[in-house]
Amino acid sequence: MREKAIDVAIIGSGPAGMAAAISAKQAGAEDVLLIDREIEEGGILNQCIHNGFGTQIFRKDLTGPEYVHFFAEKVMASNVKVWNDTMVLELTPEREIYAISPERGMVKIKARSVVLAMGCRERPRGAINIPGDRPSGVYTAGTVQRLINIEGYMPGERFVILGSGDIGMIMARRVTLEGGRVERVVEILPYLSGLRRNYSQCIVDYNIPLQLSHTVVRINGRKHLESVTIAKVDEKRKPIAGTEETIPADTLILSVGLIPENELSKQAGVLIDPLTGGPYVDESMQTNIPGIFAAGNVVHVYDLVDWVSKAGELAGRSAGKYAVKHKEESRRKIRLLPGKNVHHIVPQFFDPLSLEEGEQKIQFRVTKPFETTVKVSMIGNNNKKVKERILRYARPSEMIEINIPQSIIGSLSRVKTLSIDVEEVKNA
């Protein structure tokens, strides 16, 4: 078995991993290795041939592959080693990586620091338990996206899509453009789960029928899908008897959520936040295991790739610094806790002294949509409010970022936890 020593190893070459590789180099790490099991770097973006990427960082509307191209060039220019077609099988707490490829066989890599950038996977049918037959023709949205955009095959002609998430809506448009017919998009929630932008550009513009508060209750077809039975649901999301409708279809696309891919992280002893499904991280994106950092969809599911690149950049910089000089363990970490109407926050921990270097950013999602003005408050465990901010609206589908200003460093001296509350502002 070959062995190899490296400064920074990055697992996953999606937007998070590519950004991390570039910034790790810039932070002074000499030997940076970017590993991915796909044959090209870019991660999931390679199959996202639609536009809408980079509106925040580049102020441009790029396609997924264009966005990848921009970063891939920079990766090349900065002399990062790239190993594609290489799967990481195992990561140890001592930062040893076992990776295999047809070309190099099994290699044991010893890294001074590691960035986890493995992205996420889609929730499958089993996770949502739809009764009925088990025919072919039932896929997750990402699988259909790959079949059409990478492999060049249409799985069917008549589609039903379960879930109004972004990928679901984007695929509704994609199969329509390919000459398929979307019979229905059904969403179990009483509101859309994806971005408004995608709703208008992918659903409304193509006259695709969408039904809220509906779900699929039965899959029909012995060998190949023949039809899908849907029904209306009550407030508890239980199907209402008598509202069933059977829609002929040869393909059912499931777009029912993404789960951070953390099997490797868990092997290495990285602790996972049950609210995000990703590792607990601090303001430098370091996990509980020293020298192991994380960024991108592996930490929490982002809706826009720009954020992913920024997170990757931060994690890469931290990992680069760590590899050059082992960072002394910080004295004190403040725990950030989701308060009223907040689902989860990233980072979960933050070092108050990091404010000496500049303001710090935190990101969170709300538990339900607010279409009117809301107040975000940050409150210490001493019941003192340290920051307040007004937002015009807040929706679960759109991640919210706010900063912790340098100015509050003094008021944090005895604080152990900070909680974030989101509340409606009456008569605003």
Place this chain on the structure above:
Amino acid sequence: MSLAYYKEENKDMQKNEYDVIIIGAGVEGCMIARELSRYKLRILLIEKNDDVATGTTKANTGIVHAGYNAAVGSNKASMNVRGNALFDTIASELNVPFERIGDYVVALTDEDIPKIEALLDKGKKNGVPGIEILSKEEMLRREPNLNPNLKLALYAPTGGMVDPIGLSIAAAENAIDNGVEIKLLTEVKNLLKKGKRIVGVETNRGNFYGKWIINSAGLYSDVIMKWAGIESDFKITPRKGEYFIFDPSYKPIHSILFPTPTPTTKGILVTITTYGNIGIGPNDEETEDKEDKSTTYPGLKEVMDGGKRLVPSLNMKYIIKEFAGLRARGNAGLMHDRYSSMIPRDFIMEVPDDVVEGFVNLAGIESPGLAASPGIAEWVVNALKEHGLKMEKKKDFNPIRTPIPSFASLSREEQARLIEKDPRFGRIVCRCENVTEGEIVRAIHAPLPALSYDALKRRLHIGMGRCQGGFDTPRTIEILSRELGIPPVKVTKNGDDSFFLKRETKSVEAKK
């Protein structure tokens, strides 16, 4: 070998004469084929689907029952107890996971107690080793998550779990290794007769001739019997059983736990499979349709309630899969016909030479058919001997079946060596179960070929992990297409028209 299934059948006169033809490659057909392959015989195993173990054998609980349930003196009882005893040797020779984790029948009410005592009595008469009654305290000590209101329980140490699909595939592979021929995608449409004697079978791939024909067609064994000319009211009525499977990380129990049985079923049980998943089920619902393996809301609700009666804390959040199977429930002993003197619903196991010659009839092989399968195979061998088939043992019979190396279960050093020998083991196709391209290619070209996605799933467990095939499906379609020499649109999930892809995209078509 595998490619031949996609080419036109050779229409020339083939050597299509056999000593024994077995109809149906469920667990019974496969185990019979393997047992017969010890002898110098020409044997053909015929299966209408694209793989073995796709009928009832595909969807059941996988329990190697101890044998206390069946009526005293029945075929079910004797075959079960005998089959159970043979399992250790068979599982180790065929390299399939089998564990005697012990089974329990729990009395939840005072009315259940006499029924448990009756089971103990029946078990002793059937010759089940080591069964005993446990106190409530002892039972709860062994399984603390059981319903605390339980009264007492029956314990059978010989009860075990096996993977029924893995067992059938292994038995078929070993049989082929020892000279048995198998024909998949071959459906018997009728039997060929000369006077009173059956001389062969008519199929969609031509006629095959045999001295002996064995009926092990599961749900369709009643149809085959009619073709053979046996006059009776025997009829198989499928009875559906639905299940839930839980994530392997969730383990509230670690043995086989039955409720007290009713006169017709063993009830909804909670058990742990050989792969470490908790499973609950089955319910018992009559259906008319022999192919209807759909799950239903009411059925699954019944299963959930049944499971919670035994283990109240069961957390449905961990469910990863649901499925249904069909029992081949027969009516032997319940009609005024040639079987009227049989114990009701017993297995029919006969050489009915009063009406037809050259025919071994196995019908109504419902539960405990899996547990009984080694016993039934042994019975078939003896029956053929007694009825004059010349049977000479092979000197070179190899009882050991060597599976395709499972990459995920090897040490890192062994994995490194394997990739050096064949770089295709260095490419992971199923990321959750760590299955490599090397294993997939070998399975497709094995003597018992995997011709579809589900066939690969059954052998290698691809697509059975957390992402349930989301990642590997496009890659596996590509490999199946390349290795079978068929276009991607012809690759199927499980034969017939279960295609994955409909057509090429417009952009691809335009490029041409």
